[in-house]
Amino acid sequence: MTKPLKIVVLAKQVPDTRNVGKNAMKEDGTVNRAALPAIFNPEDLNALEQALRLKDRIPGTTVQLLTMGPGRAADIIREGLFRGADGGVLLTDRKFAGADTLATSYALMQAIRKLNPDLILAGRQAIDGDTAQVGPQVAEKLNWPQITYAEEILSCNGERIQVKRRLERGVETVSAPLPVLITVHGSAATCRSRHAKQLLKYKRAKTLSEWQDAGNNAYGSQLPDYLRITEWGVADVGGDEQQFGLSGSPTKVKKIENIVFQAKESKRLTASDVDGLIKELMSNHTIG
Amino acid sequence: MNNILVYCEIESGKVADVSLELLTKGRGLAVQLGCRLEALAIGEKLSGIEKELVNYGADTVHIADDARLYPYRTLPHAAITIGVIKAEQPQIVLFGATSIGRDLAPRVSSALKSGLTADCTSLEIGDHSDTKGNTYKNLLYQIRPAFGGNIIATIINPEHRPQMATVREGVMKKEPLNVPKAAEIRKVDVKQYLSDTDFVVEIIEQHIEERKIDIKGAGIIVSGGYGVGSKDNFKLLFDLAAVLGGEVGASRAAVDAGFADHARQVGQTGVTVRPKLYIACGISGQIQHTAGMDQSAMVISINTDAAAPINQIADYAIVGDLNEIIPKMIKSYKENSK
Numbered sequence: 001m002t003k004p005l006k007i008v009v010l011a012k013q014v015p016d017t018r019n020v021g022k023n024a025m026k027e028d029g030t031v032n033r034a035a036l037p038a039i040f041n042p043e044d045l046n047a048l049e050q051a052l053r054l055k056d057r058i059p060g061t062t063v064q065l066l067t068m069g070p071g072r073a074a075d076i077i078r079e080g081l082f083r084g085a086d087g088g089v090l091l092t093d094r095k096f097a098g099a100d101t102l103a104t105s106y107a108l109m110q111a112i113r114k115l116n117p118d119l120i121l122a123g124r125q126a127i128d129g130d131t132a133q134v135g136p137q138v139a140e141k142l143n144w145p146q147i148t149y150a151e152e153i154l155s156c157n158g159e160r161i162q163v164k165r166r167l168e169r170g171v172e173t174v175s176a177p178l179p180v181l182i183t184v185h186g187s188a189a190t191c192r193s194r195h196a197k198q199l200l201k202y203k204r205a206k207t208l209s210e211w212q213d214a215g216n217n218a219y220g221s222q223l224p225d226y227l228r229i230t231e232w233g234v235a236d237v238g239g240d241e242q243q244f245g246l247s248g249s250p251t252k253v254k255k256i257e258n259i260v261f262q263a264k265e266s267k268r269l270t271a272s273d274v275d276g277l278i279k280e281l282m283s284n285h286t287i288g
Numbered sequence: 289m290n291n292i293l294v295y296c297e298i299e300s301g302k303v304a305d306v307s308l309e310l311l312t313k314g315r316g317l318a319v320q321l322g323c324r325l326e327a328l329a330i331g332e333k334l335s336g337i338e339k340e341l342v343n344y345g346a347d348t349v350h351i352a353d354d355a356r357l358y359p360y361r362t363l364p365h366a367a368i369t370i371g372v373i374k375a376e377q378p379q380i381v382l383f384g385a386t387s388i389g390r391d392l393a394p395r396v397s398s399a400l401k402s403g404l405t406a407d408c409t410s411l412e413i414g415d416h417s418d419t420k421g422n423t424y425k426n427l428l429y430q431i432r433p434a435f436g437g438n439i440i441a442t443i444i445n446p447e448h449r450p451q452m453a454t455v456r457e458g459v460m461k462k463e464p465l466n467v468p469k470a471a472e473i474r475k476v477d478v479k480q481y482l483s484d485t486d487f488v489v490e491i492i493e494q495h496i497e498e499r500k501i502d503i504k505g506a507g508i509i510v511s512g513g514y515g516v517g518s519k520d521n522f523k524l525l526f527d528l529a530a531v532l533g534g535e536v537g538a539s540r541a542a543v544d545a546g547f548a549d550h551a552r553q554v555g556q557t558g559v560t561v562r563p564k565l566y567i568a569c570g571i572s573g574q575i576q577h578t579a580g581m582d583q584s585a586m587v588i589s590i591n592t593d594a595a596a597p598i599n600q601i602a603d604y605a606i607v608g609d610l611n612e613i614i615p616k617m618i619k620s621y622k623e624n625s626k
Contacts, residue, residue, distance in 0.1 A: 131406035133394035140398035172491040250403030250448035257440040278620040
């Protein structure tokens, strides 16, 4: 029988940058970032699915979510619980704020050391930054090997894991020893939906801060464990404070330019103009 | 003087286009900074590879040649890159924003605790003054779209060296030197950087396919969005592309819906294209898409929605059903060509 795995899935709550509708646009034609809905980063859901498949296959395997963000990012953990995860940790502290990928990976690494998993799965990249840097940086900080752009975990015998990777020019199958960090590509299987039983069980799960905000200060004694979402700050994960947040971030933003959707003169045509257009394009050698 | 180092990708004995683009850009930056341009090539059987690297402007070429270094694996390439950077102390290190570059660069930056900016579309040299009154001369401005392409951010690393960036393929031109020059070729002593634990990941099977679909090189692109409606309807686009001698592209929404292959995706998370003619069919024109095609010489949109944002960047906005318009275009083209 295969040894059960302790899996941690790295997940991020992101603004949905993919479909910026009219109501998310400011009058000057730029995007109002605050108006975008906060969602579970899509490729992190692909990663969660790969983790849940291992849990289905290998009895005793547990899946924990780890996310860093403000208090409302606890939504991500609840969403993961509804879909089949066993628990989660929210890293939240003002000292984590302003982190670039390097400082983010440092904070995640400190938390991961406490969780002590055999396997880490993460989405390839988050749609707000599209950097794909945090996964490999966490792996380096743990001194673990990394497998990026995974499309499917083919097998795991508790010692080694075999993974199919999606590359620009094809596919590659690799085998790596555990522990290892794997980033999952969007071409991997989509995540299963919420499970009614899990939803009922976890819908009231909250972090300590959320319980306090809800006026329930009896967090310590009354509640069953599964309704407590772990919340860690800098003091809980330890480490060198200079390496968290803004002070741990070598990159600085010098300038932000908003893209303005400029109106440009364009010729409006209808179906009856098509023939004329094609002739024009042929005469000026755009086509033909 | 601290130089500029370019990590060069070598595939089947050839230097990747993106690496030649980076060398071309790097030598411009090196002139501005008054430093030298260094190239790092890691792989096996690399003899002769230095010629092309020098041809594109490298003043120094570091060659790490070992049978275990091809095909690419993260850990050994990272160990050598980190080792060479520590020895050479470059001020700037550039990688292609490819499967390899985006796997390797973050690993290297984490080990060096240096800043890294992903997927740059432009690099410039400039100064910076912060609010504390510190002034920094000749920083690398790393310019990239962010936030789903809704903003363009300029990122700098004032305090940390090297300044590292991955640069998107195809956005910078590649140009060999007009006049060949002499360069220094140095062999990297790979054994001092590698250990057995760098080889724990094994490649079992590799299925390298030359990219069959190459929309980047196409002069004419017929591109479809979610509005095309189905994979079946995409056939119309293929017909038009075949007639015009072009390629078929797609928006992220169309790829996500399974209408088209990911390799055809144009936009922020796909490829950037600059054809002479871009025909956008049933594409609404999200910035995430237009970021990858707004440099096209001419844009024609076909959309039932006269208010679609794509029409604002289109030179010709045909308002109508693509199922009617595209067959008309094909018919008209065939009738008028001799």
